Amino acid sequence: METKFIGALVAQYARPDVEIAVYDPEAKLIHTTGLNANNYLAKFSRYALEGDSPLMLSTEESTEDDGIIYTTSIKSGQKQTGAIVLKGKRDAVQKIGQELKAAMEGTLMYEKFTKEKNITKEDYISEIALSLTKASFDRDEAEKSLVRYDMDPALLRSVIYIRLDLYQNNYFNINLSLGYKASFEELKNEIIREIRESDYMTGQDMVAMKTPTTLIVIKSFQKGSDIKKAYKALDIIASDLEKTLEKYSSMSFAIAYGSIVSSLRGIRSSYKEAEEIIDLGAENGHKSGIITLEDVFFESSYQKLSPQIINKILDPALDALRRKDGVLPYEMIESCQAFVNSCMNLSLASERTHVHRNTISVRLEKLKNLTGLDPAENIKDAFLVKMLAAKAKEEMEEKKEEGKK
Numbered sequence: 001m002e003t004k005f006i007g008a009l010v011a012q013y014a015r016p017d018v019e020i021a022v023y024d025p026e027a028k029l030i031h032t033t034g035l036n037a038n039n040y041l042a043k044f045s046r047y048a049l050e051g052d053s054p055l056m057l058s059t060e061e062s063t064e065d066d067g068i069i070y071t072t073s074i075k076s077g078q079k080q081t082g083a084i085v086l087k088g089k090r091d092a093v094q095k096i097g098q099e100l101k102a103a104m105e106g107t108l109m110y111e112k113f114t115k116e117k118n119i120t121k122e123d124y125i126s127e128i129a130l131s132l133t134k135a136s137f138d139r140d141e142a143e144k145s146l147v148r149y150d151m152d153p154a155l156l157r158s159v160i161y162i163r164l165d166l167y168q169n170n171y172f173n174i175n176l177s178l179g180y181k182a183s184f185e186e187l188k189n190e191i192i193r194e195i196r197e198s199d200y201m202t203g204q205d206m207v208a209m210k211t212p213t214t215l216i217v218i219k220s221f222q223k224g225s226d227i228k229k230a231y232k233a234l235d236i237i238a239s240d241l242e243k244t245l246e247k248y249s250s251m252s253f254a255i256a257y258g259s260i261v262s263s264l265r266g267i268r269s270s271y272k273e274a275e276e277i278i279d280l281g282a283e284n285g286h287k288s289g290i291i292t293l294e295d296v297f298f299e300s301s302y303q304k305l306s307p308q309i310i311n312k313i314l315d316p317a318l319d320a321l322r323r324k325d326g327v328l329p330y331e332m333i334e335s336c337q338a339f340v341n342s343c344m345n346l347s348l349a350s351e352r353t354h355v356h357r358n359t360i361s362v363r364l365e366k367l368k369n370l371t372g373l374d375p376a377e378n379i380k381d382a383f384l385v386k387m388l389a390a391k392a393k394e395e396m397e398e399k400k401e402e403g404k405k
Contacts, residue, residue, distance in 0.1 A: 006031045007031045010022060010031055013096050014033050017089060018086055018088035018092050019034035020033045020084065020086050020100070022082060022083070023084075025080055027083070041069070042085075044085045045085050051073075054071065056090070066088070070086045070087075070094050072097050074104050074108070076108040077112075122196065126208035127208075129208040130210065134268065135268065150203065151203070152204060155220040156223055156225055157220050157266075158261070159216055159267060160216065162215050162241065162245070163214050163255075165251055166213075166251045187248060188209060191245065195241065195244065205218060217237075221233070223262070230260050234257050242290055254278045254281060254282070254288050255291065256277035256281070259273055276300070278291055280296040280300055283397075284296060299390055301386075302386075302390035302391065302394075313384060314387055317370075318392060318395070335349070336360075336363060336375065336389070339364060339375060339376075339385075344376050364376065367385075
């Protein structure tokens with residue numbers, strides 16, 4: 001440890017009635033909170049350096065509770081790396097000495113781990129992958145880094161986004177604490193290893209943990225690839241990832257992928273698109289498994305609607321549907337949406353919603369009379385009914401949140 005860091009660490013435990021001194025393996029002073037520690041306390045450090053156990057000593061001027069010397073060694077593994085000597089009240093020097101010893105040995109252990117840790121090629125590639133998903137990055141540096149690891153910056157790429165959710169229950173938590181099940185960290189490491197070893201992964205692909213509960217796969221395709229075939233390949237890869245993740249019964253997951261992009265600059269937009277698909281899926285009942293843009297197409301379209309469409313068409317239509325108390329008739333809107341979802345088939349919509357077909361027919365007629373929208377006759381109106389349902393749902397969720405406050 002650097003002397004400055006030792007001083008900062010000691011400062012965390014310093015108090016006016018306790019004198020603290022830290023010595024190296026040769027009993028030379030490294031840091032002290034007292035003026036005379038080098039001359040007065042140095043001899044006590046040798047007791048710690050020569051023995052294995054902490055010592056509590058009295059001096060000539062000690063009283064029963066004051067002027068007590070506490071000395072203990074600092075070790076890194078089995079090696080003596082120094083000693084701490086404290087002078088003050090019995091309870092205080094013992095408590096501070098034990099805590100300071102633990103802090104210093106923990107720091108030494110971390111330093112040793114950091115120095116000895118073997119940084120693999122995969123670790124560096126993961127860092128590159130994470131940098132590419134950030135709002136700003138150095139493209140030239142990213143390209144050089146990829147080339148350094150025999151990766152082609154010019155390939156087509158898509159981000160596959162995976163969100164993990166560890167099941168939380170008393171049984172799992174108890175067994176986790178007892179060591180009967182792998183920790184979440186071990187699970188994630190195992191998942192990453194399996195993904196990297198998949199038959200669908202190549203040396204041009206990147207895998208990285210984005211957050212503690214999300215990981216990304218940046219899948220590459222040859223430049224000039226048939227885009228339609230590349231998207232089919234993404235569906236197959238997502239299916240393979242799903243099979244891999246299904247083996248881990250202690251968690252659920254959601255998978256989505258973003259658009260295939262032709263430059264490193266586009267990787268962030270692909271990442272954000274995949275993230276948005278998962279978020280929209282979660283909001284609309286698709287909380288696990290593979291979620292595609294087709295699954296949340298209308299929800300995604302609503303998110304990107306022009307304010308003009310919302311202000312000029314959707315808001316007036318919702319206002320026309322409101323009851324006298326201002327509440328929206330959600331059941332009517334849901335029936336009209338079910339009709340559109342069932343390809344304008346009343347019988348199928350009735351079967352799916354368990355609402356009589358005549359009731360759905362009456363609700364469709366009311367929608368037409370109040371708003372002018374007729375999804376049975378106009379494909380544009382069918383689309384607007386879906387947008388209307390998304391707007392109504394957004395309003396309902398907002399009111400729920402307000403009710404919680």
